Structure formats: C-alpha cells, structure tokens
Amino acid sequence: MIKSEYGAWVGEFVAERERRAALGDPDWEKGARLPAEIVRSIQKFQVGEDGDGSALSGKADLAGDPVYSDAVRLFIAEEQNHARMLKLLLAAGGAETLDGHWSDAAFVRIRRLLGLRVELLVLMIAEVVALGYYQALRDGADDPLTAEVAGRILADEERHVPFHCLRLREGLAGLPRPARRAVTAGWRGLLAGAAGLVAVDHGPALRTLGVGRGAFVAQTLRSSAWMARAMSGGPVPAPTGAGAGAGAGV
Numbered sequence: 001m002i003k004s005e006y007g008a009w010v011g012e013f014v015a016e017r018e019r020r021a022a023l024g025d026p027d028w029e030k031g032a033r034l035p036a037e038i039v040r041s042i043q044k045f046q047v048g049e050d051g052d053g054s055a056l057s058g059k060a061d062l063a064g065d066p067v068y069s070d071a072v073r074l075f076i077a078e079e080q081n082h083a084r085m086l087k088l089l090l091a092a093g094g095a096e097t098l099d100g101h102w103s104d105a106a107f108v109r110i111r112r113l114l115g116l117r118v119e120l121l122v123l124m125i126a127e128v129v130a131l132g133y134y135q136a137l138r139d140g141a142d143d144p145l146t147a148e149v150a151g152r153i154l155a156d157e158e159r160h161v162p163f164h165c166l167r168l169r170e171g172l173a174g175l176p177r178p179a180r181r182a183v184t185a186g187w188r189g190l191l192a193g194a195a196g197l198v199a200v201d202h203g204p205a206l207r208t209l210g211v212g213r214g215a216f217v218a219q220t221l222r223s224s225a226w227m228a229r230a231m232s233g234g235p236v237p238a239p240t241g242a243g244a245g246a247g248a249g250v
Contacts, residue, residue, distance in 0.1 A: 004066075005170075006070075006071045007067055009071045009163050010070050010071045011239070012240075013074035013078070014074065016078070017077070025088075026085070026145055026148050026149055026152075027145070028089075028092045028145070030092075031093070031145070032092040032146055033142070033146075034089075034090070034093035034094075034095060034146065035208055037204035037205045037207075038137075038141070038146070038205050038208060039090065039095045041205035042095075042137075043095070043097060043098045044098065045086065046083055046087055046098070048126065049082040049083035050080070051083075052076075053072075053073075053076030055119070056072060056076065057072055059116040059119055060073075062115075068167070075160060075163065078156050078160070082156065085149050085152065085153065086149065086153075089145065089149045092145060116167075117168065117172070120167060120168050120171070121187055123164065124168070124187070124227070125194045126194075127157060127160055127161055127164065128191060128220060128223060128227065129194055129220060130153075131154065131158065131220075132216055132223065133198070134151075135150075136209045136210075137150035138151045139210075140209030159239070159240075161227060162230070162236050162237040165230040169230055169232070169236060172231060172232065173233065177232070177233070180231075180232040181232055187228065187231070188221065188224055188228055191221065192217065192220075195221065196217050199216045200213065
C-alpha cells in the first residue's frame with residue numbers, strides 16, 4: 001500500500017467542502033454594483049477558473065499516488081466552484097460571462113506541453129497572481145457581494161498554494177540543489193512577467209480597486225519568496241483546518 005503525504009490534504013478539502021455546504025451561497029438576490037472595468041476583469045478571471053481539469057487529473061493519476069489523485073480532484077472541484085460563483089456574481093451585476101480569453105488559452109497550452117511538474121509550475125503562476133487579484137478585489141470593491149465572493153475565493157487559493165508547493169518540492173527533490181534554485185528562480189521570473197501582463201490587462205480594474213500596476217507586480221513577487229524556498233526543499237505549511245483564515249490577506 002502506498003504511503004502518501006496527502007491524506008491530510010484530502011481531509012482538508014473534504015472538510016472545506018462540508019463547511020461550504022453548511023454555509024451556503026452568498027445572497028445573489030441582493031445584486032451587485034459592478035463598474036464596467038470590474039466586469040471586464042472578473043469576466044477574464046472567470047474564464048481562467050473554468051475548466052474540467054481533465055489534463056491535470058490525468059497526470060496526477062500517472063504519478064502513482066491515488067491519495068494525491070483524490071486531493072487533485074477535490075482541488076479541481078474548488079476551482080470549478082470559483083467559476084460558478086464568479087458567473088453568478090456577474091449575473092447579479094447584470095453581466096454575462098465570456099466564451100474565452102487569450103491569456104487563459106495561452107496558460108492552458110503551456111501547462112499541457114509536458115508532465116505534471118511543468119503543469120504545476122505553470123498552474124502555480126496563475127494561483128499566485130490570483131492571490132493578489134482576489135485580495136485587491138476583496139479589499140477594494142465598493143460592493144458587499146463582490147467583496148464576499150472574492151474573500152471566499154481568496155481563502156481557497158491560500159490553501160491551494162501550499163498544496164501545490166508540497167508536490168513541486170517532491171517533484172524537484174531529485175535535482176541537485178543548484179538546479180532546484182535555478183528552476184525556482186526561473187519560475188519567479190516567469191511569474192514577474194505574468195503579473196506584469198495581468199497588471200496591464202487589468203489595469204483599469206486595479207486602479208478602481210486602489211492598487212497600482214507596479215504595486216500589484218511587486219506584491220506578487222514578494223508573496224512568492226517563501227513558495228520558491230518551499231519548492232526547492234524548504235518547509236511547506238501543513239493543512240490548518242477547513243476554513244481557517246477565511247478571507248485573510250496574504
């Protein structure tokens with residue numbers, strides 16, 4: 001029988017699913033006041049959260065740890081719930097979703113090029129950018145429903161990042177230490193580029209939320225320092241219990 005490190009993460013995801021079911025959805029009926037620039041921004045992030053996760057779950061299955069595979073499927077379900085909530089938030093503000101967006105298509109194509117390790121490295125770029133975005137949306141939105149949805153998604157993303165860091169630490173463990181450092185340094189460089197693209201593409205929304213483009217990129221890079229250390233062999237935060245830190249900042 002395979003001894004897996006991911007049993008605690010399965011428990012975390014399951015407990016969070018039960019907590020979410022008990023809490024119920026936000027009150028969509030009260031509607032949302034969404035400026036046009038915020039609508040366009042949320043529409044793009046909604047596309048990024050949507051997807052069936054089949055490529056990731058298939059690669060997770062090939063990794064040979066069924067407990068990890070279960071955890072990945074629970075992670076995918078949370079991402080799909082984010083897409084669902086953002087769609088309902090847009091509807092509450094009288095807006096529709098997009099059929100697709102070039103940035104999401106580019107991320108998906110890159111993620112599917114190679115194996116699980118590359119998939120997760122690229123996915124982590126999107127996850128870290130999302131941390132900064134949803135924090136800005138939660139803290140800067142002049143609308144209670146928007147702030148609530150962003151806070152719920154942010155709390156999930158804060159749990160997703162250490163989950164992926166653990167798997168990447170394992171995936172990079174076979175490399176010499178200088179090679180691991182080179183990989184994580186390269187990852188942070190790509191993250192800086194991705195954060196810059198998002199800052200430009202979502203600049204009007206970020207300004208409305210009170211966050212400058214440069215500040216968004218700088219905060220994204222600062223927040224990634226411990227992640228790079230964790231992926232290259234440092235400590236990874238353990239699951240802390242379902243719902244712990246809900247809505248907390250990064």
